[in-house]
Amino acid sequence: MTSEEFKEARRKLGLTQSELGALLDTAPQTIRKWEMADTRSTARSVNPVAARAMEWFLSGFRPDGWPEPKP
Structure with a gap:
């Protein structure tokens, strides 16, 4: 998952x-x-475990502690 895909997934989830x-x-x-x-000197590659978790979140998985939807 690229940095842009990760960011878009977070936004899609409303987090x-x-x-x-x-x-x-x-x-x-x-x-x-x-x-x-990636051109920024302080950028980091997306952690593969975090990328996998984002895929689960996008598929509908909601762990304990999931934030309440914003009004």
Whole structure:
């Protein structure tokens, strides 16, 4: 999963970087770095386990602690 695909998946799920970080037990700053364009010096490749979790979330899986939908 590319950084842009990861970012689009998060947006499609309606999650903030902080909410996704809480679900993945990862700092929001790490989520931000995964979503950065590869040309940025502080960008990081998307963690493969996080990418797999995003695929599960997109398929409908909702773990405990999933944020309530925003009105």
